[in-house]
Amino acid sequence: MLEKGILVLRKLTPESGIKTAKEQGKTFGNTLQSVDIENYVQGKILKEFCKTLKQDTVIGYDLTDEIHPYADIEKGNREQEGKGMENISKVFDGSRRRKETGYSLHGIGTSEHLLRLETHKAGSEFLPQKRKQILKEMLPALQGKGIWAFDRGNDDEKLFSFLNERSIQYIVRLKNKRQVLLLKTGEVFDTKDLPEGRHRVFIRTSGKSEFDTENEYLLIKSKHLEDKTPILLLCSINISSYSDAKLIEKYLKRWGVETQFRKVKQIYQLEKIQVRNWNRRKNLLALVVFMHFLSTQIENKVQAIKNKAEESALLLWQDIKEFLRKKSKEYNFYSFMEFLRTQIPKTLSFFLRDKTLNTQEETALTLF
Numbered sequence: 001m002l003e004k005g006i007l008v009l010r011k012l013t014p015e016s017g018i019k020t021a022k023e024q025g026k027t028f029g030n031t032l033q034s035v036d037i038e039n040y041v042q043g044k045i046l047k048e049f050c051k052t053l054k055q056d057t058v059i060g061y062d063l064t065d066e067i068h069p070y071a072d073i074e075k076g077n078r079e080q081e082g083k084g085m086e087n088i089s090k091v092f093d094g095s096r097r098r099k100e101t102g103y104s105l106h107g108i109g110t111s112e113h114l115l116r117l118e119t120h121k122a123g124s125e126f127l128p129q130k131r132k133q134i135l136k137e138m139l140p141a142l143q144g145k146g147i148w149a150f151d152r153g154n155d156d157e158k159l160f161s162f163l164n165e166r167s168i169q170y171i172v173r174l175k176n177k178r179q180v181l182l183l184k185t186g187e188v189f190d191t192k193d194l195p196e197g198r199h200r201v202f203i204r205t206s207g208k209s210e211f212d213t214e215n216e217y218l219l220i221k222s223k224h225l226e227d228k229t230p231i232l233l234l235c236s237i238n239i240s241s242y243s244d245a246k247l248i249e250k251y252l253k254r255w256g257v258e259t260q261f262r263k264v265k266q267i268y269q270l271e272k273i274q275v276r277n278w279n280r281r282k283n284l285l286a287l288v289v290f291m292h293f294l295s296t297q298i299e300n301k302v303q304a305i306k307n308k309a310e311e312s313a314l315l316l317w318q319d320i321k322e323f324l325r326k327k328s329k330e331y332n333f334y335s336f337m338e339f340l341r342t343q344i345p346k347t348l349s350f351f352l353r354d355k356t357l358n359t360q361e362e363t364a365l366t367l368f
Contacts, residue, residue, distance in 0.1 A: 001268070001287065001288070001291060002291050002295075002340065002341060003341050004341075005267060005268060005269065005337075005341060006268065006269050006272060007268055007269065007270065007272060007273045007284060007288065008025075008272055008273070008274055009024075009025035009026075009028040009029055009274070009275065010022060010024070010025035011025075012024065012025070012028060013025070029275065029277070029280055032275070032277075032279070032280040032283045032284055033277055033279050033280045033283075035283060036279070036282075036283070037283050037286050037287070038118075038282050038283060038285075038286040041286040041287070041289065041290045042116060042137075042286070042289075044290070045113075045115055045116075045289065045290065045293050046115065046138065046141050046142075047141070048293070048297070049113060049115055050141060050142065050143075050145075053142065053145045053146060054145065054146075055145050055146070055169075056146075056147055056250070057110060057145065057146045057147070058110060058111070058146070058147050058149050058250050058251075058253040058254065058256070059108060059109070059110055059115075059142075059146045059147070059148050059149070060108070060109060060110065060148075060149045060150075060253070060254035060255075060256055060257035060258075061106075061107070061108050061131070061134075061135075061148060061149070061150055061154070061257070062107055062150075062151060062254070062257050062258060062261075063104050063105065063106060063107070063120075063127070063153065064094070064104075064105045064107055064258075064261040064265075065091050065092065065093055065094055065100075065102055065103070065104060065105065066102050066103045066104075066105055066119075066265075066270050066271055066273070067091070067093050067100045067101070067102040067271055068085065068088065068101055068102045068103075068271065068273075069100055069101055069102075070101075071084065071085050071088050071101050071102070072084045073088055073089065073090065073101050084276060085275075085276045085281075086276060086277060086278040086281070087103075087119075087121045087122050087123060087124070087278060088101060088102065088103060088122070089101075089102075089103075089122035089123065091103060091104045102271075103119045103120065103122075104119075104120040104122070104127065105117055105118065105119055105120065105261075106118045106119075106120060106127075106130055106131065106134055107257055107260070107261055108134065108138065108257065109256060109257040109260040110253075110256050110257070111253055111255075111256030111259065112256070112296055112300070113260070113293055113296055114257070114260035114261075114263075114264060114289055114292050114293065114296075115138075115289075115293070116134065116138070116289065117264070117285055117288070117289050118130070118134065118282075118285070119281060119282070119285060121278075128156060128158065128159070131154070131159070132158075132159075132162060135162070135163075139166060139168065144166075144167060144168065144169075146169065147169040147170065147171060147239060147250055148163070148168060148169065148170040148171070149170070149171050149172075149250065149251050149253065149254035150170065150171070150172040150173070150254075151173055151254065152173045152174065152175050154172055155172060155173070155174050155175050155178075155234075157203070157205050157206060157212070159172070160172070160203075160215065160217075160234070161215065163236065164215050164236065167238060168236065169236055169238055169239050170235070170236050170239075171233050171234070171235050171236075171239070171247060171250060171251045172233070172234045172235075173231065173232060173233055173234075173251065174191060174219075174232040174233070174234050175191075175232075176190075176191055176192040176229075176232065177191070178190070178191045178203055178204065179191070179203070179204040179211075180194065180199070180201040180202065180203050180204070180219060181201060181202040181203075181204070181211045182199055182200070182201055183199075183200040183201065183202065183216065184199070184200060191219075191221070191232055194219070194221050194232075195221070196221045196222055196223060196230055197220075197221060197222075197244075198218065198219075198220055198244055199218075199219045199220075199221075200216060200217070200218060200219075200237075201216070201217050201218075201219045202215070202216065202217070203215075203217060203234075216237050217234050217235065217236070217237060218234075218235040218236070218237055218239070218240045219232070219233070219234055219235070220232070220233045220235065220244050220247055220248070221233075222244055222248060224248050231248065231251075233247060233248065233251055235247055260292070263292070263333060263334075264288060264289075264292050266334070267292070267334070267337055268288050268291075268292075270288070295336075295337060295340060296333075298340065299333060299336050302317075302320060302336070305317050305320075320339065323339055323342075323343075324336065324338075324339055
């Protein structure tokens with residue numbers, strides 16, 4: 001999968017294999033259906049991530065889409081004919097700004113790593129329900145570290161209460177449709193009319209006349225960009241020691257998870273997935289997240305090599321840079337993935353066949 005850069009099982013047939021593409025695709029499909037690796041992979045990634053997690057690391061949660069315009073949505077439940085992609089539905093396509101046939105994906109990550117990517121099971125769970133389940137599973141391992149960042153689609157009092165009960169640090173961008181009570185003056189404002197600045201507030205719960213006086217929040221309203229309306233950030237009270245500018249900077253790091261979505265979609269061509277069975281799909285996506293996490297870890301190691309002064313490290317970096325120069329005019333994650341795709345199979349063949357290595361293969365073996 002890493003070498004080919006595609007998730008269509010029939011296209012993953014080894015060149016020297018004795019099976020046809022159809023037979024090999026069926027074998028891979030049966031394997032994916034007979035195992036359950038999602039929880040194991042998620043646990044391994046989270047354990048590794050926690051080794052470098054800091055108190056102020058920004059962890060972004062967001063939804064992304066996976067569009068399959070030619071899929072038959074009527075057969076998405078597969079109850080009658082057993083055909084079609086399970087649990088497929090109509091989703092909002094962010095790039096085209098319209099509804100399309102496909103899946104919503106719950107993603108959690110940082111500017112460096114994608115930690116989790118799960119398909120929403122349309123028809124049997126609501127988006128907030130799945131969000132809460134994911135948070136319940138992840139938060140204990142993080143032990144209160146990290147600052148969670150949520151976009152406007154998560155302006156939800158139930159989410160706020162859930163996070164407050166666990167003393168989680170978080171920032172949520174609000175919509176312009178709330179009323180707040182200022183603790184300092186007792187005045188009530190619609191958020192669109194609230195003066196810019198930093199405020200300690202209670203929020204009015206949706207559909208009710210009273211304010212939630214059990215939960216105090218820090219609300220920041222700031223015109224951080226000249227051509228944009230002021231940003232509204234609701235923050236947990238336990239991060240009020242940060243300045244307004246720092247909290248805005250922290251929130252904007254949420255875009256890191258969007259960057260990871262884009263990388264995964266492009267590198268592995270997510271929207272070409274053709275597996276129909278739900279369990280196969282879950283396991284396949286878990287493998288994608290695992291490969292992406294491993295790749296970013298290796299890339300971080302390469303950056304560390306680049307910054308070392310030792311002669312051996314510099315020579316290794318020169319070999320890598322020379323290879324990348326042939327693939328791309330500049331060093332970036334995409335050109336680095338080309339490096340991995342070319343070198344990993346050669347390195348593995350050394351271990352499997354005990355053959356003599358050429359210079360590039362020695363470079364890859366040294367790296368790994």
